[in-house]
Amino acid sequence: MPLCTACGKENPEGFRYCGFCAAPLTELPPTGEERKVVTVLFCDLAGFTARSDRADPEDVRAVLRPYHAGLRWQIERYGGTVEKFIGWRCCDGRVRGTAGS
Numbered sequence: 549m550p551l552c553t554a555c556g557k558e559n560p561e562g563f564r565y566c567g568f569c570a571a572p573l574t575e576l577p578p579t580g581e582e583r584k585v586v587t588v589l590f591c592d593l594a595g596f597t598a599r600s601d602r603a604d605p606e607d608v609r610a611v612l613r614p615y616h617a618g619l620r621w622q623i624e625r626y627g628g629t630v631e632k633f634i635g636w637r638c639c640d641g642r643v644r645g646t647a648g649s
Contacts, residue, residue, distance in 0.1 A: 553571070591619060599611075
């Protein structure tokens with residue numbers, strides 16, 4: 549069983565990447581591409597759709613502003629970055645193993 553040089557774990561024969569840390573198990577030819585581990589977070593505000601259907605747009609924005617600010621603060625507090633807010637949804641794309649992560 550090949551050992552991963554990055555984490556030291558044993559991996560089954562035939563694995564090209566470590567099943568624990570995703571590091572390459574063999575020397576790979578340069579391809580111009582880079583493999584990264586990404587964590588994606590999707591959040592939802594419970595009951596928001598029904599509530600916003602009955603509300604004025606200004607009232608909806610008044611609810612979303614502090615929600616977005618709180619989500620952004622929590623995500624950035626743990627080293628994440630907010631890619632975008634889509635209505636009440638939040639998409640967080642964090643790439644591990646890069647500068648700042």
